[in-house]
Amino acid sequence: MSYLTRRRRDRCEPLLWPGDEPFRLFTEGDELYTAMLAAIDRAEREVALESYIFADDEVGRQFAEALAERARAGVRVSVHLDAAGSLFWASRGLDRLLRQSGIRLRWFHRWHWTRPLRYNQRNHRKLLVVDRRQAYLGGFNIHRENSRRYYGERRWRDTHVAMTGALARQAHAAFRALWQGRPYHPDPASERPSAVVLPNKSADCPHRLHCVFAAMFGSARQRIDLTTPYFVPDAWTQQALADAAARGVAVRLLVPHQSDIAPVRWIARRIYTRLQRQGIQVFGYRSRLLHAKTLAVDGDWASVGTANLDYRSLFLNHELNLCARSPTLAAALERQFETDLADAEAFDIAARPHRPIGDRLLTPLAWAARRWL
Structure with a gap:
């Protein structure tokens, strides 16, 4: 019996999306962004987001406003962006909007002349975790280039996956480890071969x-x-x-x-x-x-x-x-x-x-x- 089946039979937090599938796959940016924004809107306690690129464009502004609204409502919102990946995509205005809304914003490895070599190591991850219950992970950055609505038929071809339950908690643990600058320690009790x-x-x-x-x-x-x-x-x-x-x-x-x-x-x-x-x-x-x-x-x-x-x-x-x-x-x-x-x-x-x-x-x-x- 698989771990996913055992957890469900024990009536613990369900891992399955509607339709009895353990994962939901996304290959279109507009569908993914709609699902992610809806998850953020439903957040009650915590939102954790990291992205290599977070652009100040139509897509990025939707996310910024959704995150800001949740932060103003008292939800703990942490955003970890890569300083090099977003260098030519983000803006001071976007940074200011996030910070002034009460969002904890952190830029990964900003350039500094005293530590030039660390700039070569980047945070290339794209992850959203909501209330430690839902997680979205994959190749999609937050920018218009992945949207048919804003970029047209030449949009980037990408893939993301959504998860719930124990996998979402693992994703959150990975987020916290990098946010805090400490090594990630896998939890033997939650890490299963399945x-x-x-x-x-x-x-x-x-x-x-x-x-x-x-x-x-x-x-x-x-x-x-x-x-x-x-x-x-x-x-x-x-x-x-x-x-x-x-x-x-x-x-x-x-x-x-x-x-x-x-x-x-x-x-x-x-x-x-x-x-x-x-x-x-x-x-x-x-x-x-x-x-x-x-x-x-x-x-x-x-x-x-x-x-x-x-x-x-x-x-x-x-x-x-x-x-x-x-x-x-x-x-x-x-x-x-x-x-x-x-x-x-x-x-x-x-x-x-x-x-x-x-x-x-x-x-x-x-x-x-x-x-x-």
Whole structure:
């Protein structure tokens, strides 16, 4: 009997959304933002929010006003934003609105000349926890670029997941640990193999997600569907995927057809060609900017969160993922993967498109610096 089933039978706080599903998946920003704003509006005791980007635009202002209203009503509201991620998106006016409303606002690792190296480590997490009962986690930032209403058909393609019960409490514990600047200590009583919210940094492991992903790849027997906008993996991760393909696992990787970050674009083909020669299928998503970070293994294991499969997410930044043994969630991710493939095409390792000489000259430098991309 799974942990989710046991908790429900014991008549504890329900983990299931309407429809008897343990998770709710979002792939459209307008639907996600509506659900998050409604959750904030219903908050009675506490709202905790962190985001890499929080823009002063139509979407950001809706969130700012909703958070401010709850703070004025006596709800404890804590907002943790990344100083670098929101640097060109937020504003002093937005900062002032949040603070004057009684919101506890904190900017993660603002630049200071006395501690320049810490600026390289970012809080890349996107999380909302309401009353420690509901949590929303994934790749969506708070900005108009994810909204069909405000950005149109070219909106970013992303994925988020909503959770309740014990998982929401785990998400809140992860929020509090980073807010307080202390190591995250997993609670052995609440952490179960069936589903867990995982920071990539914890007291017992400084790169936890890296180990979990490798374990998922190593356990695969049938198929791996992996979506990531930035794919610059370490050698161990590449080898784990190659080993899976060698075992006969159908490994499919969905990435942007052309990355929006030039150094990643310069070295991407080098990595993709190597993987394809080892039996891994690599598809380039064309229609929109791909920003989702999801994984489905054997229709059984699933992961949704903020971590890309690159050095920065796995070893440097603060990230947060839901990792779950859930056929329902895995099936939903596999269906979305197939939908995304309709807007993608397989990379052709035989084709060698002409690249500007500048790109060819800078590729070795980008490869040498791949741990910082």
